[in-house]
Amino acid sequence: MTREPLLEMSPTTLDVAEGEAQALLSGAKAQLGFVPNMYTYMANLPGVLSGYLSTYDSFRKTTGFTPAEQETVFLTISRVNGCTYCTAAHSMIADKKSGVPADSLAALREGGDLPDAKLDAVAKFTEAMVLSRGNPGKDAVDAFLAAGYGEQQVLGVVLGIACKTFSNYVNHLAGTPVDDVFAPYKVA
Numbered sequence: 001m002t003r004e005p006l007l008e009m010s011p012t013t014l015d016v017a018e019g020e021a022q023a024l025l026s027g028a029k030a031q032l033g034f035v036p037n038m039y040t041y042m043a044n045l046p047g048v049l050s051g052y053l054s055t056y057d058s059f060r061k062t063t064g065f066t067p068a069e070q071e072t073v074f075l076t077i078s079r080v081n082g083c084t085y086c087t088a089a090h091s092m093i094a095d096k097k098s099g100v101p102a103d104s105l106a107a108l109r110e111g112g113d114l115p116d117a118k119l120d121a122v123a124k125f126t127e128a129m130v131l132s133r134g135n136p137g138k139d140a141v142d143a144f145l146a147a148g149y150g151e152q153q154v155l156g157v158v159l160g161i162a163c164k165t166f167s168n169y170v171n172h173l174a175g176t177p178v179d180d181v182f183a184p185y186k187v188a
Contacts, residue, residue, distance in 0.1 A: 003084055003085075003172065003175040003176070005174055005175030006172060006173045006175070007173045009044060009174045010044075011040030011041055012041075012043040012044050013025075013035070013040050014026065014029060014035055017043055021043040021046045024043060024049050025040070025049075028053075034179070037176050037177055037178070037179050038086075038089075038167055038171055038174075038176050041174040041176055042166065042167075048166055051166055052166035055159060055162050055163035055166065056163050058159060059073075059159045062156070063153060063156025063159060063160070064150075064156065065122070067098035067099060068094070068098050068099050068100045068101075068119060069118070069119065069122050069153075070098065071090055071093055071094035071098040071100050072100065072104075072108060072114075072119045072122045072123050072126070073126050073156070073157055073160040074086065074163075074164060075105075075108040075109070075123075076108065076122075076123045076130070077126060077130055077160060077161055077168065078090060078164060079108065080130045081164065081168040082168075082172075083167070083168035083171050083172065084186070084187040085167075085171040085177075085178055085182075086164065086167050086171060087109065087187050088182040088183070089179075089182045089185075091105060091108075091185035092181065092182045092184070092185045094108070095185070103115050107123075108123060117147070118148065121144055121148075121149070122144075122149075122157075124140075124143070124144075125141075125143070125157060126160070126161075129157050129158070130161060134158070134161075
C-alpha cells in the first residue's frame with residue numbers, strides 16, 4: 001500500500017543535499033549502506049532528520065529494552081499511527097535482526113494479542129500511551145510495571161513515541177514510498 005502524499009514534497013537526495021543535510025545523509029549511507037527514502041524527506045529540514053536520528057539512537061542505547069521489545073514499541077506506534085512505511089521497515093528489522101517471533105510479529109502488525117506475555121505488555125502499554133496522548137491512566141502504568149518493567153522503560157516508551165512522531169508524521173505528509181529492502185513487509 002502506498003500512501004497519497006498530503007504535501008507535495010521533493011526528496012533531498014544525497015547528490016543534491018548541502019550542508020547539514022548532506023552530512024546527515026552521508027552518515028546514514030555510511031552506516032546503513034543506503035539512504036532510506038524517509039531520510040530524504042526529513043532532510044528537507046535537517047533539524048527533523050537530526051532529531052529523528054538522535055532520538056532513534058538514544059532509544060536503541062538507553063531504554064533497557066531488548067531488541068525484540070524495541071521493535072514491539074516501534075511497530076505498535078507505527079501501526080496505531082497508520083504509518084505504512086515504518087510498519088514495513090520495522091517488520092523487516094523485527095524479523096531479520098531483532099528476534100521477534102513470527103507469531104508475535106503477525107500479532108503486532110494486526111493489532112492482536114501477542115503470545116509472548118512480556119512483549120504483549122510492551123505493546124499494550126505503548127498503544128495506551130499513543131492513544132491517550134501520554135495519559136494512559138494509573139492502571140495502565142501499574143500493569144506495565146507489574147509485567148516487570150520500570151521507570152526507565154516507561155520513559156523509554158515516551159522516547160520511542162518522540163522518535164516515531166518524527167518519522168510517522170513525515171511519512172504521512174510525503175507519502176514516502178517503501179524502500180526495496182523493506183518491500184516484502186509492505187502493509188497490504
